[in-house]
Amino acid sequence: MSYFLQLLVSGLVVGSIYALAALGFVLIYKASRVINFAHGQFIAVGAFTVYALVVYLKLNVWLSFGIALFFTALIAFLVEKLFLKPLVGQPIISVIMVTIGLASLLDGLIHLTPFGGGNFSLPRFLPEGGVSFLGVSVSYPQLLAVLLTALFLAGFGWFFQRSTLGAAMRAVADDQMAAMSLGVSVEHVFALAWAAAGITAAAAGFIVGTVSGINLESLVAIGLKVFPAVILGGLDSIPGAVVGGIIIGVLENLATGYLDPLVPGGGTAEVFPFVILLLVLWFKPHGLFGTEEIERV
Amino acid sequence: MRKLGILVFLVLSFGFAQKVHLMWSGAITGPTSDAGKYYAQGVEDYCKYANEEGLTGGLTIVCETRDDQYNNANTQRNFEEALERGDPAFLGYSTGGTLQLKPLIQEVGMTYIPASYHIGNIDPPNNDYLFLPIVSYSEQVIALLEYIAKEKPGAKVALAVHPSPFGRAPVPDAKEAAKELGIEIVEVQEMAKGLDYTATLKRFANKGVEYIVYQNVAGPVATMIKDAKRLGLNIKHAAAHYAGGPDLLRLAGDAAEGVIWVTSYYMPYEDAPGAAFVKKLGERYKRPADTIESVHYPSGMLAAAIAIEAIKRAHTAGKPVTGDAGREAVYAEMLKLSFDPGLAVGPVTYSKEDHVGVDHMRVLEAKGGKFVPITEPFQSKLFRKVHYGK
Numbered sequence: 031m032s033y034f035l036q037l038l039v040s041g042l043v044v045g046s047i048y049a050l051a052a053l054g055f056v057l058i059y060k061a062s063r064v065i066n067f068a069h070g071q072f073i074a075v076g077a078f079t080v081y082a083l084v085v086y087l088k089l090n091v092w093l094s095f096g097i098a099l100f101f102t103a104l105i106a107f108l109v110e111k112l113f114l115k116p117l118v119g120q121p122i123i124s125v126i127m128v129t130i131g132l133a134s135l136l137d138g139l140i141h142l143t144p145f146g147g148g149n150f151s152l153p154r155f156l157p158e159g160g161v162s163f164l165g166v167s168v169s170y171p172q173l174l175a176v177l178l179t180a181l182f183l184a185g186f187g188w189f190f191q192r193s194t195l196g197a198a199m200r201a202v203a204d205d206q207m208a209a210m211s212l213g214v215s216v217e218h219v220f221a222l223a224w225a226a227a228g229i230t231a232a233a234a235g236f237i238v239g240t241v242s243g244i245n246l247e248s249l250v251a252i253g254l255k256v257f258p259a260v261i262l263g264g265l266d267s268i269p270g271a272v273v274g275g276i277i278i279g280v281l282e283n284l285a286t287g288y289l290d291p292l293v294p295g296g297g298t299a300e301v302f303p304f305v306i307l308l309l310v311l312w313f314k315p316h317g318l319f320g321t322e323e324i325e326r327v
Numbered sequence: 328m329r330k331l332g333i334l335v336f337l338v339l340s341f342g343f344a345q346k347v348h349l350m351w352s353g354a355i356t357g358p359t360s361d362a363g364k365y366y367a368q369g370v371e372d373y374c375k376y377a378n379e380e381g382l383t384g385g386l387t388i389v390c391e392t393r394d395d396q397y398n399n400a401n402t403q404r405n406f407e408e409a410l411e412r413g414d415p416a417f418l419g420y421s422t423g424g425t426l427q428l429k430p431l432i433q434e435v436g437m438t439y440i441p442a443s444y445h446i447g448n449i450d451p452p453n454n455d456y457l458f459l460p461i462v463s464y465s466e467q468v469i470a471l472l473e474y475i476a477k478e479k480p481g482a483k484v485a486l487a488v489h490p491s492p493f494g495r496a497p498v499p500d501a502k503e504a505a506k507e508l509g510i511e512i513v514e515v516q517e518m519a520k521g522l523d524y525t526a527t528l529k530r531f532a533n534k535g536v537e538y539i540v541y542q543n544v545a546g547p548v549a550t551m552i553k554d555a556k557r558l559g560l561n562i563k564h565a566a567a568h569y570a571g572g573p574d575l576l577r578l579a580g581d582a583a584e585g586v587i588w589v590t591s592y593y594m595p596y597e598d599a600p601g602a603a604f605v606k607k608l609g610e611r612y613k614r615p616a617d618t619i620e621s622v623h624y625p626s627g628m629l630a631a632a633i634a635i636e637a638i639k640r641a642h643t644a645g646k647p648v649t650g651d652a653g654r655e656a657v658y659a660e661m662l663k664l665s666f667d668p669g670l671a672v673g674p675v676t677y678s679k680e681d682h683v684g685v686d687h688m689r690v691l692e693a694k695g696g697k698f699v700p701i702t703e704p705f706q707s708k709l710f711r712k713v714h715y716g717k
Contacts, residue, residue, distance in 0.1 A: 040525035141356050147364030149574045169557045242550040243578040248520050286526035295517045
């Protein structure tokens with residue numbers, strides 16, 4: 031029983047990191063119907079910013095984290111203004127290609143810094159060890175991951191439900207024309223959605239860096255790994271991103287624990303979540319919480 | 328006036344020296360670039376050093392490092408470009424790229440020195456022109472198993488390998504060796520980069536695994552070692568060349584204490600001429616500390632040193648060193664090459680039958696945040712027995 035419980039809890043921890051990374055996808059898609067293929071690169075920008083501030087400028091890790099959130103949000107905001115804004119009204123495939131190009135551009139720029147290749151590790155700022163209960167062990171970095179994810183989700187939940195700006199963003203997501211007619215600046219909302227996604231990306235980068243070290247390839251891979259999470263949860267649903275992320279995290283762990291011994295070489299964690307994803311999409315093509323859009327011709 | 332004369336002589340001799348191109352194609356960006364970046368710097372720096380110090384027999388070796396992004400198609404394009412230009416040898420990188428290029432390498436007869444130590448690179452067919460700089464992954468893993476068998480007879484071992492030909496390379500030989508050594512390989516797990524390896528580790532622990540042997544890269548290994556420590560598992564970790572090193576120490580911190588690692592290279596802080604040479608070159612070419620500390624930096628140097636030495640010897644013997652004849656001449660030199668550039672724990676020796684350069688390696692253990700050698704340089708006889716049957 032403790033084996034199953036450990037797999038479940040570890041899955042929840044990993045899933046919560048996926049959920050945070052997935053949140054950035056959803057924020058952009060919800061506001062502008064754009065799928066951002068450069069999200070992994072934003073995660074990397076956040077992680078390397080924290081690392082540079084802590085290691086080179088010797089700043090406090092939490093101050094560095096705060097600056098990284100702001101910096102990554104600013105980069106994302108500027109990217110939207112420079113590259114995405116001119117594409118409003120253009121075919122979606124053009125926008126997708128721009129985000130793919132953006133991923134290559136950011137990758138290339140990061141490679142011009144000392145962070146392109148190599149493995150980096152944040153100086154330890156949490157106590158060693160972790161918490162144990164019912165035979166289950168969770169490290170402090172993992173606990174931090176869960177707490178930060180919960181904090182960000184609560185923060186964004188409040189923002190969207192209670193703040194005027196959040197309401198404006200929801201209005202744009204629901205109906206851009208109606209929102210514009212009510213005086214909402216759609217352009218402004220798009221840029222803010224990118225900035226908000228930048229914040230979640232930086233937070234995800236910081237957490238991944240704390241849990242498993244910082245490496246460009248791994249960070250970019252996290253950005254892509256959350257695709258099944260957002261599709262499963264529903265591309266335009268914030269609760270969906272959370273549930274999808276956690277389901278994927280738990281499924282990966284259960285597959286490794288119970289299916290890998292049955293398959294020579296293992297590796298079922300890479301496949302099993304996609305099998306479940308296909309099954310779910312069979313019955314719910316818009317994901318678990320995605321909006322079902324009915325087009326009348 | 329005399330100084331001016333010398334300067335003019337040097338400029339003229341450099342200007343008129345025959346230029347020979349030598350290309351390295353590997354991952355400066357993309358997957359495994361955490362190793363490729365430093366490997367490329369090693370190639371570049373040794374090349375500069377050899378030219379500046381006159382180790383080229385009067386030739387000017389123009390080394391070119393190309394980023395193939397770990398993409399086999401890019402590697403092939405670079406190889407074909409080098410071939411068309413008339414380069415006499417080629418420095419490669421990945422396992423996949425090397426295995427894919429084997430028939431072409433054989434067809435054109437170009438000496439090829441990869442960064443991949445996959446034994447399949449130098450096994451038949453199409454293996455005549457491939458040369459490993461140091462001992463193969465198979466020999467490294469078997470050496471670790473031999474060490475484990477001495478430390479804990481009958482030990483239960485799991486292999487945690489990269490999900491690629493690179494990772495799977497030593498598995499068949501390791502299984503055979505384990506039978507000979509009387510230790511049990513309980514499981515072979517392919518492990519990709521992940522955020523948490525709790526499930527894998529718990530499963531290993533349930534099966535009584537006492538040692539995990541890694542044929543992987545440092546990132547996932549570091550996470551796994553940290554997770555094992557958090558879970559309080561009494562499992563020891565043993566890493567082959569690319570799975571360990573200073574990168575692992577940096578990523579895993581205290582959790583890496585006690586990890587054993589096998590490699591043919593020196594550590595930069597060792598009191599050895601090879602270590603001092605690597606440090607001297609890194610400082611001379613203003614490389615940052617992480618480059619000088621990386622084990623991939625001397626690896627790149629060694630590959631370049633081997634190719635340059637063979638080219639130099641062919642040239643000194645009055646043979647052509649470019650085009651078809653150049654490839655043939657350099658290959659002929661490779662087959663009798665025997666020299667000690669001092670970059671690894673043994674000399675480089677090749678022959679028609681032996682396509683492994685440095686035949687020795689050492690086992691090191693992480694102690695106090697450093698890898699320190701715990702064996703003298705040695706070869707694995709068991710590897711020869713299980714792989715070649717002799």
